[in-house]
Amino acid sequence: xxxSTKSTLAFRALAAVGAASLVLGALAAPAAARDPAxxxxxxxxxxxEKMDGYIGIVGSGSxxxxxxxxxxxxxxxxxxxxxAKAQHATVEEYAFTSGCLLIAQTxxxxxxxxxxxxxxxxxxxxxxxxxxxx
Amino acid sequence: MIMPRLTGLRPLATSACMTGSKxxxxxSGHGAWCAMAVVLAGASMLAGCISVxxxxxxxxxxxxxxxxxxxxxxxxxxxxxxxxxNEDIF
Numbered sequence: 001x002x003x004s005t006k007s008t009l010a011f012r013a014l015a016a017v018g019a020a021s022l023v024l025g026a027l028a029a030p031a032a033a034r035d036p037a038x039x040x041x042x043x044x045x046x047x048x049e050k051m052d053g054y055i056g057i058v059g060s061g062s063x064x065x066x067x068x069x070x071x072x073x074x075x076x077x078x079x080x081x082x083x084a085k086a087q088h089a090t091v092e093e094y095a096f097t098s099g100c101l102l103i104a105q106t107x108x109x110x111x112x113x114x115x116x117x118x119x120x121x122x123x124x125x126x127x128x129x130x131x132x133x134x
Numbered sequence: 135m136i137m138p139r140l141t142g143l144r145p146l147a148t149s150a151c152m153t154g155s156k157x158x159x160x161x162s163g164h165g166a167w168c169a170m171a172v173v174l175a176g177a178s179m180l181a182g183c184i185s186v187x188x189x190x191x192x193x194x195x196x197x198x199x200x201x202x203x204x205x206x207x208x209x210x211x212x213x214x215x216x217x218x219x220n221e222d223i224f
Binding site: 033 | 194201202203205206207208209210212213214216217220221222223224
């Protein structure tokens with residue numbers, strides 16, 4: 001076997017692996033899992049859903065948590081902006097609407113922001129929401 | 135042909151400060167008095183200042199006041215899909 005055929009084989013193998021991972025990546029993209037740190041912060045009530053459609057830190061967060069919250073909120077804003085444009089709405093309107101839904105979707109034990117601005121823990125009943133929420 | 139003269143014998147500046155300081159070649163006489171008057175005026179303005187302190191409580195600005203309910207109802211279905219599609223950040 002010559003050097004050139006060896007390298008060709010190696011290249012083909014690499015290409016196959018690359019293609020496979022691309023396909024897997026494309027399949028996995030829509031069902032991307034939540035960052036474990038974010039999931040933990042959410043379920044433990046360290047972060048809560050705000051009325052404006054973003055997450056906020058409940059109490060005094062660590063710099064790490066602040067970075068996580070900023071990262072999520074920046075990603076959310078990008079999604080809101082894109083979708084709001086398609087709906088001919090403002091980013092704030094779209095984000096607020098999402099906030100209504102996200103507060104409604106909180107699980108018992110998670111934190112959310114009540115219309116008066118205070119943090120509440122979601123109980124078994126309906127959360128306190130802005131009267132404009134659907 | 136007579137050319138107009140742009141600079142005359144008289145000093146162009148007419149205020150007391152400027153003519154005074156020129157005549158006295160610097161920092162004495164009228165100039166000093168004027169400087170003192172300026173300092174005094176500044177001091178009196180400082181004495182009349184109103185001090186404004188930052189409030190201890192954070193200022194909350196209500197940004198959602200203009201969002202109408204009809205808009206929220208229109209966007210709700212689409213927003214619900216968006217949340218489902220982007221599970222990782224919601």
